[in-house]
Amino acid sequence: MTTTTIPPVQPVLSARRRWTVLAVCCLSMFLVGLDTTIVNVGLPAIGRGLDVGTRSLEWTVDAYTVVLAALLISSGALADRFGRRRVFQSGLAVFGAASLVCALAPSVGALVAARAVQGIGASMLSPVALAIVVNAMPDPRERAQAIGVWASVFGLSMAVGPVTGGALVAAFGWRSLFWSNAPVIVTALVLSAVFVPESRAARARRLDVPGQALLAVVIGAGVGVLIEGPRIGWTSAAASAAYGVAAAATAGFVWVESRRAEPLMDLRLFRGLAFSGAVLGAVAVFVALNATLLLNTFYLQHTRGYTPLAAGTATLPMAAGATVCAPWSGRLVGRIGPRLPLTVAGGFITAGGLSLVELDQHTSVFLLLFAYLLIGIGFGFANAPITNTAVSGLPPARAGVAGAITSTARQLGSALGIALAGGLVAGTSPAGLAHASRPGRLLVATCGLLVLLVAHTSRPKEGRRK
Numbered sequence: 227m228t229t230t231t232i233p234p235v236q237p238v239l240s241a242r243r244r245w246t247v248l249a250v251c252c253l254s255m256f257l258v259g260l261d262t263t264i265v266n267v268g269l270p271a272i273g274r275g276l277d278v279g280t281r282s283l284e285w286t287v288d289a290y291t292v293v294l295a296a297l298l299i300s301s302g303a304l305a306d307r308f309g310r311r312r313v314f315q316s317g318l319a320v321f322g323a324a325s326l327v328c329a330l331a332p333s334v335g336a337l338v339a340a341r342a343v344q345g346i347g348a349s350m351l352s353p354v355a356l357a358i359v360v361n362a363m364p365d366p367r368e369r370a371q372a373i374g375v376w377a378s379v380f381g382l383s384m385a386v387g388p389v390t391g392g393a394l395v396a397a398f399g400w401r402s403l404f405w406s407n408a409p410v411i412v413t414a415l416v417l418s419a420v421f422v423p424e425s426r427a428a429r430a431r432r433l434d435v436p437g438q439a440l441l442a443v444v445i446g447a448g449v450g451v452l453i454e455g456p457r458i459g460w461t462s463a464a465a466s467a468a469y470g471v472a473a474a475a476t477a478g479f480v481w482v483e484s485r486r487a488e489p490l491m492d493l494r495l496f497r498g499l500a501f502s503g504a505v506l507g508a509v510a511v512f513v514a515l516n517a518t519l520l521l522n523t524f525y526l527q528h529t530r531g532y533t534p535l536a537a538g539t540a541t542l543p544m545a546a547g548a549t550v551c552a553p554w555s556g557r558l559v560g561r562i563g564p565r566l567p568l569t570v571a572g573g574f575i576t577a578g579g580l581s582l583v584e585l586d587q588h589t590s591v592f593l594l595l596f597a598y599l600l601i602g603i604g605f606g607f608a609n610a611p612i613t614n615t616a617v618s619g620l621p622p623a624r625a626g627v628a629g630a631i632t633s634t635a636r637q638l639g640s641a642l643g644i645a646l647a648g649g650l651v652a653g654t655s656p657a658g659l660a661h662a663s664r665p666g667r668l669l670v671a672t673c674g675l676l677v678l679l680v681a682h683t684s685r686p687k688e689g690r691r692k
Contacts, residue, residue: 239362243421247362248372250417251355254318255376256383257410258348261325262291262640263387264394264403266519267538270527271400278334280524284453284648287520288641289338292449293345294352295637296442299490302353302630303433310358311424315415317350322411329404352380353630361425367560373617374556374610384512384640385541385548385602388519392538437490440479445638447472452645456652491631501628503683504616505635506676507568511608512639514575514673517647518544518601521663528656529587543595547574547602556610564611568681571611574604576674582667586660601670608677615680 239247265272269283276282305313324343331337359376363369394402451468458464483489496502519541526532526540555567578600581593616632647666654662 239423244362244368244372246417246421247423248359248375250414250422251359252376252379253410253417254314254351254414255355255380257321257407257414258294258351259380259383260387260390261344261348261407262287262294262637263384263516263519264391265290265387266516266523267388267391267534267541268395268400268403269520269523271395271534272334272337275400276331276334276337280648280652281453281457282334282338284644284652285338286334286341287644288449288453289341290345290348291637291641291644292445293342294348295634295641296445297346297349297438298353298634298637299441299630300433300438301349302357303490305350305354305357306426309424309426310354310361311418311422313350314354314358314422315418317347317354318411318415318418319347320344320350321347322407323347325404325407325411329401352633356630356633358422358425362423371556371560373613374559375553376613378552378556378606378610380609380636382545382548382552382606384515385605386545388522388538388541389545390538392533392535395538396533396535432488434483434486434488434490436482437479437486440475440482441490443475444472444479445641447475449641449645452642452649456649495628495631499683500615503680504612504632507608507612507615507680508632508635509639509642510673510676510680511571511575511605511612512636513643513646514579514601514670515605516640516643517666518578518598518643518670520644520647521651521666522598524651525585525659525663529659540591540595541598543599544602544605547599547604548606551603551606552609555607559610559614564615565681567607567611568615568677571604571606571608572674572677572679572681574600574607574674575677576604576671578604579667579669579671579674583664583671585664585667587657589660604674604677612680615683 265287269286272286273279273283301313301317321344324340324347327340328337328344331340356373356376359372360369363372390406391403394406398405447468451465451472454468455465480493483491483493496505522541523537526537527534532540555571558567578597581597581600582589585594613632616628646669647663650666651659651662
């Protein structure tokens with residue numbers, strides 16, 4: 227039975243208060259995105275410190291993104307029922323506590339487990355932050371601008387993660403990657419208590435426990451077999467069992483969700499070509515980004531002997547491209563719609579991937595930096611139009627669900643990018659890494675082509691259905 231609550235009437239916030247709320251939410255989202263990529267550049271140092279190989283290092287990254295992707299939508303439903311600020315602050319506390327455990331982890335098993343708990347905390351931040359922003363911005367035009375800023379900050383945080391990580395590892399060691407979260411968490415907790423008003427959905431949805439369990443199995447089994455496949459063999463009995471589990475869970479998820487009055491994931495949203503395209507685009511963009519970052523880490527540090535700081539610094543053109551183009555993209559989306567920014571994004575990502583298909587041990591550093599700049603520009607242009615395409619054309623009441631699904635798609639893309647790129651170079655010698663990573667560069671280019679396809683599913687100016 228659905229619970230209907232009558233939330234208190236929300237006072238209209240002043241413009242300064244509204245944008246302060248946005249800033250607080252963006253701070254938390256910056257942290258979530260940063261922790262998706264900041265660990266990448268520190269993976270070799272973590273491997274040496276804990277004496278583990280590539281496969282375990284992949285789990286260090288994907289334990290976070292898999293759990294985050296699996297729980298995002300349920301966390302949004304919990305926030306609608308129990309209060310968005312309350313769940314938001316709980317997520318900050320869980321994330322902070324897990325970060326401290328990561329920093330103190332004595333083994334890779336403890337680190338992976340703590341990273342998974344970090345993912346639980348992060349899942350309470352992403353969709354909830356978007357719902358808080360939407361609730362605080364009643365004007366549709368202002369809301370569109372705020373969503374553009376929110377999406378841009380999240381994308382930017384992922385782009386600057388390797389640079390930040392390289393600097394931290396060089397100065398303080400790999401454990402500082404997690405210690406550094408503490409001051410940000412404390413600041414966000416204080417600011418959210420002071421400035422973020424409490425809000426709930428007028429009609430709280432029931433939790434979909436079967437749907438949540440099946441979604442977790444689908445994502446976990448799918449990503450897990452991609453990571454473990456090189457070790458256990460793609461045609462082994464264990465791999466075949468994983469394929470069967472993933473397929474059965476997917477079929478069960480579709481069957482359960484299509485029959486529930488209040489499903490975890492409203493599959494009817496996917497009937498819209500623009501929405502389906504936005505979800506596909508989100509997966510593609512984040513596969514491209516995370517595959518690029520992981521391949522960069524191993525190629526520069528193992529093959530060319532770069533330090534973590536130098537390897538992180540090499541991604542500065544990517545971060546610069548995202549920094550400059552993300553807000554520009556948000557403004558373009560507000561003025562002319564998502565098609566042009568998505569077209570630009572797809573073109574640049576494709577060009578960046580193709581630039582490195584002939585990568586070898588002696589490839590010019592200038593070509594490498596140029597390719598990263600192209601990918602960064604594409605990434606910067608992609609996030610705002612993807613979010614806008616997903617939520618535009620829907621009533622405000624469904625915007626949170628749409629945002630949660632696209633956030634799930636982003637994290638799924640992150641996990642797939644790590645798993646696919648890691649599978650290409652797992653067990654490869656430093657001398658063979660460049661050649662082994664070439665299919666990964668083609669994967670990045672293919673993702674760019676998918677974004678170009680998505681651009682043609684979005685209208686130049688989206689309307690909003692009643």
